[in-house]
Amino acid sequence: MIRLLAAAGTVAGLAAAAALAAQPAPNRGAxxxxxxxxxxxALDPGRNTPAGPTLHGLAGRPIAGLRGFNYSPALRRFAAREGRWTRALLERFLADPDALVPGIEMSLPRLSAADRQAVAAWLSPR
Incomplete structure (x- = not known):
């Protein structure tokens, strides 16, 4: 019985450690x-730059929905299909913007899955 409880405790401990390891480091997204x-x-509310809209409040925001920024036709078409940014959609977008939104006027270096997950998680509560 003691061995069974010890084994169960070990399995539970390993499962908890694996769950923690799967989460991005808190500062990695930043x-x-x-x-x-x-x-x-930018991250400030309402502070768009000539190159891109603010990322403040991105999760849950309508895609291509901020006033004051001239979104590309490709992103407006994508917005009509998808509606709102979600964390999962942002991760897919960051994996390959051109594949998800053909004709988008945005470039970024190839990001690892861990980097995509970290920055999407970090932007979600902002």
Missing amino acids: EVYRRVCFSCH
Whole structure:
């Protein structure tokens, strides 16, 4: 009985450790933003740049829906199909913007799955 309880405790501990390892490091999303997104996208509400709209409030926001930014026709067509940004949709977008939104006027370096997950999670509550 003691061995059974010890084994169950070990399995539960390993499962908890695996779940923690799957979560991005808290600062990784901020680092990815500074390295990849910062040059074109601000985080302040209402602060669009000539190259890109603010990323403040991105999760749940209508795609191509901010006033004051001239979105590409490709992104407006995508918005008509998809509606709103979700964390999962953002991760798909960051994997290959050109494949998801053909004709989009945005370029970014190839990001690892972990970097995409981290920056999408970091942007979600903003």
